Amino acid sequence: MPSPNDDADDKPSVTIRCQDNASVGVAFSDRFSFDSDSVHYAVELRAPGLTARVNEVVAWVWDSDLAPFLEELAADYRGWDGERNWQTNDRDLAVSAVFRSGGHIGLTWTLRPWPKAAGGWSASVTTWLEAGEQMASLATDIRHFLAEERR
Numbered sequence: 001m002p003s004p005n006d007d008a009d010d011k012p013s014v015t016i017r018c019q020d021n022a023s024v025g026v027a028f029s030d031r032f033s034f035d036s037d038s039v040h041y042a043v044e045l046r047a048p049g050l051t052a053r054v055n056e057v058v059a060w061v062w063d064s065d066l067a068p069f070l071e072e073l074a075a076d077y078r079g080w081d082g083e084r085n086w087q088t089n090d091r092d093l094a095v096s097a098v099f100r101s102g103g104h105i106g107l108t109w110t111l112r113p114w115p116k117a118a119g120g121w122s123a124s125v126t127t128w129l130e131a132g133e134q135m136a137s138l139a140t141d142i143r144h145f146l147a148e149e150r151r
Helices: 066-075 133-150
Strands: 002-006 012-017 025-032 038-047 050-060 082-087 095-101 103-109 123-130
Touching: 012 123, 012 133, 025 123, 025 133, 038 103, 038 123, 038 133, 050 103, 050 123, 066 082, 066 095, 066 133, 123 133
Parallel strands: none
Antiparallel strands: 002 012, 012 025, 025 038, 038 050, 082 095, 095 103, 103 123
């Protein structure tokens, strides 16, 4: 379930927890920007026995960012066939989505920093959310998180 977090230092963040297993989740935090063309942020994946973090994922204003992708998934709450995919321009964060019966969406979040470097690594977790309200809430939270620095 998505939830915006307000830490004691008031830095915006978003945490997504799997409704099937709350110990599996994704956290967006530490957002900053150098200019009006991009926003940088950290993404951390968590699951039993796994913690993986990329400190500087970049969203460029000219790219199709994550919020519209999540909004499209929320709008299609009745379901779809196959898998839908999104990734950052640098390919260090990727999300794939599948719909399962009962109105749930599985989001597989993959971190792959330095994808072209030898000896690189990748890690993935899958969070399951309700197709309607939880997906819409996540899309809104991510839109707010990514847009904050661009104002």
